[in-house]
Each structure stands twice: as C-alpha cells, then as structure tokens.
Amino acid sequence: MKKIKGLRWYMIAMVTLGTVLGYLTRNSIAVAVPELERTLHMTTEQYSYIVAAYSAAYTVMQPIAGYVLDLLGTKLGYAVFAVLWSVFCISTAFAGSWQGLAISRAAVGAAEAAMIPGGLKASSEWFPAKERSAAVGWFNVGSSIGAMVAPPLVVWAILVHSWQMAFIICGALSAVWAALWIVFYRSPKQHKMLTDEERTYILDGQEERLKDDKAQKASVWQIVRNRQFWGIALPRFLAEPAWGTFNAWIPLFMHQVYGFDLKQIALFAWMPMLFADLGCVIGGYMPPFFQKHFGVTLIVSRKMVVTLGAFLMLGPGIIGLFTSPYIAIAMLCIGGFAHQALSGSLITLSADVFGKNEVATANGLTGMAAWTASTLFALVVGALADKIGFSPLFAMLACFDILAAVAVWSILRDAPANLEPRAVAQPA
Template sequence: MFTHGRRWWIISLVALGTVLNYLARSSLSVAAPTLKAAFDMSTREYSWVVATFQGAYTVMQPIAGWLLDQVGLRLGFALFAVGWSLSNCAHAFANGWLSLAFFRGLLGMTESAAIPSGLKVVSEWFPPKERTVATGWFNIGSSLGGMIAPPLVIFCILHWGWQVAFVVTGGLGFLWAALWYAGYRQPEHDPKLGAAERAYILDGRSMSPPVGKADAWHTVLASREFWSIAIPRFLAEPAWQTFNFFIPLYLYEARHMDLQQVAAFAWLPFLAADAGSLFGGYLAPWLMRRFGASLLTSRKLVMTLGASLMMGPAAIGLADSATLAIVLFCVGGFAHQMLSGALMTLSADIFDSRVVATATGMAGSAAWIGGLAFSLVVGALADQLGYHPLFASLGVLDIMAAVVLWILLRERQNHHG
C-alpha cells in the first residue's frame, strides 16, 4: 500500500538522528555528579555550563533553520550531525567547568538543526492529516535519547571513565550522518518512492495553503501565526529542559540515590515521554475523525490536555518517596511530549515548506530563551530553596502556554484535515 511506504522509512531515519542528537546532549546531565566532583564544580557553575549550551542553541536555531532552507536537508542535516558529533567527543578534553562550557557551546550550536530538520521533513513528506503522527514518531527520538543516556553513560563511567562516555555518545553521530546523506532525497527526486505515494504526498501539500510564501524570515516574524506558536513554546520549554538537565542531579542530590540507582531509574520519565509523543500524535487525527475537529483545533486540544497533566510533576514536592517522585516525573514526560509535538507540528501546518525550518528555528529560539532563563533560576535557587517550588512553577507555565495558544491562534478557512 502506498499509504504505508517510503515516507515512514524517511521519518524513521529522522527519528534515529534525533535519538543520537539527544543522547549526546543528555550525556552531560548523567555525568554531572561525576564531573562536579572531578572539577570541584558547584550547582551554580553547572547551571552556567548548561546555560552555555542553551545560549548557543538559542542563538543558532534560526540560523540553522535558514541554512537548512537554503542548502537543503540532505547536505545541511548531515553537516550539522558531523558537527555535533565532533563537539560531543571534544568534551573528553575538558579540564574544568570553563572548558566544559566552551565545548558545550559548540554542541549547542551544532545540535540546533535537529528539530527544524525534522519539521522540514514532515512538511515535505507528509500531508496535513498525518503530520502530528509523523512528528510524534520522530519526536520520540528526543526522549529515547534521554532514556538511553543514563545506563550507557554510567556504564562507560564505571568501566572506562567519563571521557570515554562522551566519545562513545558523540561518535555514533558520524555513522548516522553518512546514512542520512546516502539515503535522503526530497519526494520529487527520490528514486525509491513509488508513483502512487509521490502523488499522495504532493496532493496533500495543496490541502492547506500556508503562510510565509515569500521566502523570507521577516514574513514569518510578522505573522500572528508565528507568535501563536512562539509564545506557548517559550512558556512550555522550561519543563522539558529541566527534565533533561536536572532529573539525574535531582535524584542524586534531593532523593539521595547513588549512580547505579540513577542509572536504573532516570530513564523511566523518558520512556513515558516516548508514549506521550505517540499518543499525542495519534490523538489529533482521532479528534478530527471522531468529533470533526478542525486541523488547528485538534492541535490545540492535544496541547491543552498535555498542559493539564503537567500538574503531576508540579506536585513532586508532595511526594513522600523517591518512587512516587519518579512516577510524577513520568507523568510529566508523557504530558510534555504530548503538548510539544502538537506545538511543533503547527509550524508544518501553517508555514510554506520553503520556510518551515526557518519558522521552526525562530520559534525554537523563543522556546530556548524560556528554557535558558529557567535553568539559570534553578541553578541560582536550587541550593537555597530546593527543587520543589521550581517544579511547581513549571505546571503553571504550561497552563499559561495553553491559554495563550487558544487566544492567539485563530482558525483559517483554508485549513482542513
């Protein structure tokens, strides 16, 4: 059947790249207790290392998106993958928190292309009714990478040292870059794509005439639709970045787990996040079929349900055991990836495929400004206030994001499933 063909292989390749991208970035948080001891690094200094990655990622996302729109996905995504692999391997040469922060900044610059690339693939290869499903599948890579990191990194640390952990998690990206460059083509030029599936994909593109046909970033930035995505992403992103950068450290410091226990449990919220990515991806088209929800309304409903479930991790301070704390983190991982997939897919729904990576990159910068600011707050206040008030505030931010989405994103007559 042409409806289950080449495009799903392509999105699987994107998902694998996203796994390796997030495996590389998640390695630091798992190694953080070891590195804090090795470099005599405070939680505040660690937050600055994290912030260097976030700052570079934030600044580079629109540039990466623009470059991908200019040079194309095949070459662009491969080059960025080689860059993040080199940068992560270079962490092995750090000899203090300042040099670690420098290599982290290089990693942030090069890893910034992953999500814009994924959304550009979704816009090129999938009709609107399948886009949340496709985004859900490639977006599981972000949580799957975080899930693999604790056991893999801690195994490397315990057997060979923390330096090897960064070389291993970075080196895998070189293999993927070669696989991507060899295997990716646009639907119009893919020799392995059947005629029926090609027609299905290209016909689907005409179903929702998009915003941003002038191939320019300022057209995107001037649109109400862009801000209806960017502001909610700014408010929602702190939760995911806090999970990625601080869960292992929180379990180690606040719940007094040792490294082996962290390895055994810190991956579970990311497994739940995988489920949330897929559930949210399939929920949107189900709402369209079952209740006749429009394309945009289905995205808003999924996002709102996810934001409501974020009350789980907001209550983590009430957990009387480490086990319950991990369960609440799992609820948070599920909820966040559900709402995140819906928000990110809106870029592919709304913007012309020629500017999707640019639009996604700029919205991603807004998201990462939110994440960066909150991580610095965690670093500054965690030692004084504890983590629990900070986790509580994450749930409030996600509810605010849902409210803003409903207020700003208006239905357009030409958007149909």
C-alpha cells in the same frame, strides 16, 4: 530499482534515529554530572552555567539553523549540522574544567539547533497533512529515547573506562548516522525507490504551500510580524523550560534530594523518558482522533492536545507533596508524557501554518523563543535549587504550561499564515 512500499515511514525512522543520537549527546552531561562534580570539583551553580551555555547557543542558532536548512535543503543541511555536533561532543572529553565544559557544550548546542527544524522539514516533505502530526510524534520520540538511553550508556562508560569515553562514544555514533543520512535521504520527488502510488498519496495530501519548490521565501520580518507566529512562539516560550529541566536536572535532582548514586540513576532516570516516548507517539495520533470524533479542524485538534498536556503537567507540579522517591519518579513520568504530547503539537503547527520554503525558518524562530526561556530557567534552577529545593521549581513549570495552553487558544487563528510582501498581520 526495487520500489519500497511505505517508504515515508522508513524516512521518518531515519529522522527519529538522528534525534535519538542528538539527544544522547545532549543528555550525556546530565547523567555524568555527579561524576563531574567529584572529579572537577564543580558546584550546582557552575553546572547551571554549563546548561545555560548549551541552551543559549541553541537559542541563538535556532533561526540561523532553520534558514540554512531552507537554503541548503534537508539532506545536505541536516548532515552538516550532525557532523558538527558529533565533533563537538567528542571535544567535550578534552575539557578539564567547568569553563571548558561550558564552551564545548555551547558548541554542541549551536550545532544541534538544526535537529528539530530539520526533522520538521523532512516531515513536511514526506507526509500528507493528515499524517504530519503522527510523523512529528515519531521523530520527536527520538528526543526522549535519546534521554532514556543516556543514563545506562553513560554510566556504563564511566564505570568501565571514564566520563571522557562517554562523550567520545556518543559523538562517534552521531557521525556514523550523518554518513547514512547522506547516502539514503532524498525528497519524495527525487527518491527512485518510492512507488508512484505513495508519491501521489504524499503530494496530493499536502497543502498547496508545501508543494511549490519555487515559491518565494518569506523574510524573517514577514514571519515575526505575523500573528500566527506568535500563537506558536509564545506557547513554546512558556512550555520549553519543562523539557529543559527534565533533560538537564532529573539525575542531579535524584542525587541531591534522594541520595541516588550513579547505579541508581542508571536504573531510574530513564523512566520519565520512556513515558515521554509514549507522549510523543500517542500525542501524534490524538489530533486525527479529535478531528474524527469531535469534528474539529486540524489546528483546533492541535490546540486540544496542548491543553491536555498542560493540565497533565500538574503531576510534577505537586511533586513536593510526596516524600517517596518512587512517587516522585511516577510524577515525573506523567510530566514526561504530558510535555512531549504538548510539544509535538506545538512543533507541528509551524508546518500547518507556514509554507514549504519558510517552515524551517519559522520553526527555528519559534524554537529560539522556546530556548530563550529554557536558558533563563536553567539559571534560575542553578541559583535557587540549593536554597529552596526543586519542588517549587517544578510547580512553576506546571503554571507555565497552563499559561501556554491559554496563549495558544487566545492568539493562534484557525488559518494559514498570510506572508505576502504587502500583507499586514491581522489585528488581535
């Protein structure tokens, strides 16, 4: 069989495409909400319940999805969840009320909970430690590409046919990807098209805890009682509401505050996501840059990226100082870049400190913390947006990200997690 050089980058490209389609299904409702408000007579507060339903299901399923991925393996586990979210997205087209939308979107959220843990698990299998942040940056870019593609695609489907067609198209695309994933994905040890040189490069560059397929899997209790877990989980709890707000509320923000119609939303709502793409990619290359030029360790380099992203989040935090919609969009672009650079480093830290057979579980648990906050903040936005406006809410998000940077420096140690059965979490 013909060998392919640089096969690891083809594998991460497949992960990226899966993330694109997952976020396309997720963001489709955010773009369609002005039309849904008109046709289903839905209020802003009722829309917040739909967002919260998705987030709550995603939150509860994060550790479960991570556990299933570690149990079934990356190939089969990810494919099962992708098929499920495609089916549930299509089912959204049959909802006739905001309650029906909430149920179908909760099902989508439950299935998509495997998306980030699955991508991280694939990255930990296919990349040496020094390239892992770049790999995570590239697959994480799919989240913002999906959000960027959603406005023009969903608006086109609504204008040409109906809002129902938008959900059918998005779901069908994910089903096609799941079939391709089953056909082409293999681990480095099993892939026959991987050159011997690249296989050696990948495996020799990984930490010992990521090489052992038969290593004992740590329990959930061992993971959550470890200090390193909380050094990732708490910052993710503080930072995630920003990304949840960007994905679910920017189109409605532009519609309510600046009077944008569907065509204007299609023209402008994708821009912050383009800068989020840049944040994913550039943020992924920042840690090795900091290591090379500042002589810091791997984990410290991740903390530096988190800190930079947190301070850049001050951009959307001051959005209330401007009346121009174009300046507001520029501030949101800065925020998109900042959050995705920050988020990529926080996600990668799970692979930096946890072993091969618990990395998806650990990431799922930190994701649960993150999405708990995102769910709660969605309800806050729904309750307060019509009363106090969006500007104070964006300012709150900036403050949360600064606190996240403080937390990651204060709690996370520059060492792998010690998850031996009799290990005791290190004292603060």
